[in-house]
Amino acid sequence: MGACLYLLAFAIILAVATAGGACPASDRDALLALKAGLNEPYLGILDTWTGNDCCHNWHGISCNAETMRVADINLRGESEDPIYERAHRSGYMTGSISPAICNLTGLAVLVVADWKGISGPIPRCVTSLPSLRILDLIGNKFTGRIPPYIGRLHELTLRRQPPPPHAPRPPKQQALRPDPRRHRAAFHAEPGPAEREPAYGDHPLSFANIYRLADLDLSLNRLSGQLPDMFGKMPVLATLNLDGNLITGPIPPSLLNSGVSILNLSRNSIEGRIPDVFGPGSYFMAIDLSYNMLSGPIPKSISAAAYIGHLDLAHNQLCGPIPDGPPFDHLDADSFLGNTCLCGKPLSSC
Numbered sequence: 212m213g214a215c216l217y218l219l220a221f222a223i224i225l226a227v228a229t230a231g232g233a234c235p236a237s238d239r240d241a242l243l244a245l246k247a248g249l250n251e252p253y254l255g256i257l258d259t260w261t262g263n264d265c266c267h268n269w270h271g272i273s274c275n276a277e278t279m280r281v282a283d284i285n286l287r288g289e290s291e292d293p294i295y296e297r298a299h300r301s302g303y304m305t306g307s308i309s310p311a312i313c314n315l316t317g318l319a320v321l322v323v324a325d326w327k328g329i330s331g332p333i334p335r336c337v338t339s340l341p342s343l344r345i346l347d348l349i350g351n352k353f354t355g356r357i358p359p360y361i362g363r364l365h366e367l368t369l370r371r372q373p374p375p376p377h378a379p380r381p382p383k384q385q386a387l388r389p390d391p392r393r394h395r396a397a398f399h400a401e402p403g404p405a406e407r408e409p410a411y412g413d414h415p416l417s418f419a420n421i422y423r424l425a426d427l428d429l430s431l432n433r434l435s436g437q438l439p440d441m442f443g444k445m446p447v448l449a450t451l452n453l454d455g456n457l458i459t460g461p462i463p464p465s466l467l468n469s470g471v472s473i474l475n476l477s478r479n480s481i482e483g484r485i486p487d488v489f490g491p492g493s494y495f496m497a498i499d500l501s502y503n504m505l506s507g508p509i510p511k512s513i514s515a516a517a518y519i520g521h522l523d524l525a526h527n528q529l530c531g532p533i534p535d536g537p538p539f540d541h542l543d544a545d546s547f548l549g550n551t552c553l554c555g556k557p558l559s560s561c
């Protein structure tokens with residue numbers, strides 16, 4: 212009788228263990244390749260990435276409960292996780308992101324944020340991960356161009372297959388709580404044809420396979436190139452934060468009359484006039500264009516926008532009278548300081 216109970220208990224434990232499952236070896240290998248390319252000397256976070264089952268107790272890794280595929284990589288160098296309090300420091304990591312990460316075809320969330328020292332290009336293949344919804348890579352040293360020709364590829368992407376109806380949703384983030392201080396990136400990605408990885412060099416980061424992008428946050432890196440016209444034509448793009456990069460060229464007019472409602476392009480080298488295309492379709496919680504090289508007048512059409520909450524045009528080369536009406540009647544002088552020759556309320560009269 213006793214032996215029977217033991218056997219039964221053993222069978223149950225075995226069944227539970229099997230149902231719980233472990234991550235596939237291919238996912239574990241991809242994570243180990245990611246680990247091999249990174250160096251995190253102070254907290255030992257990546258030291259937890261050991262053993263066969265990458266779904267359990269690997270810091271920042273969560274798996275889809277049904278498929279046991281890796282669904283969520285959530286590595287934040289600054290957060291409220293006690294690990295940082297205990298270490299009395301924020302995170303620091305060097306190295307680069309291995310393209311092997313693209314073998315994680317169940318990946319829905321990829322957050323590698325605020326590590327300050329991770330460099331190299333963002334692997335282009337991330338844009339063809341079939342389930343990827345969120346990509347947050349702020350606060351690193353990633354390089355690469357945002358390609359100017361991207362707009363031409365937009366139509367092509369729209370003809371691609373819709374995502375599978377049962378695509379896994381991102382699991383609840385357990386390892387680290389999200390940082391409430393900032394808006395975070397969310398690529399809403401579509402599967403695309405396999406992209407060729409260029410052999411070397413500072414190649415463009417291709418957004419060609421992505422048309423469901425809702426929030427994109429690549430702030431505080433070293434990305435260069437011009438703003439693709441495509442950003443203003445993406446139906447669900449709501450937040451675009453590219454502040455603190457090396458972006459050049461003009462603002463695409465479509466961006467100012469699109470679904471984007473939070474736009475931060477501050478601290479780049481964007482030039483030319485601010486397109487005079489604001490209209491009833493322009494609804495901005497915040498537009499920050501400060502610390503660029505924008506010239507010419509402030510467009511009058513801004514007053515025709517449906518709504519503009521915060522507007523920051525400081526530290527450019529703008530000139531001429533500040534228009535009347537909303538949103539100018541609720542902005543203070545800080546929004547206009549440091550320009551070539553702006554005048555009128557709230558600055559001194561013309």
Ligand SMILES: *[C@@H]1O[C@H](CO)[C@@H](O)[C@H](O)[C@H]1NC(C)=O
Pocket residue numbers: 237240241244311314
């Ligand atoms: C990624 O997948 C490719 C193709 O299946 C394979 O050759 C390669 O070894 C994998 N890389 C890693 C690190 O798992």
Ligand SMILES: *[C@@H]1O[C@H](CO)[C@@H](O)[C@H](O)[C@H]1NC(C)=O
Pocket residue numbers: 430454455475476477478497498499521
């Ligand atoms: C835009 O980005 C800059 C630089 O990173 C930051 O200082 C500023 O607060 C941001 N603006 C808004 C409106 O969030």
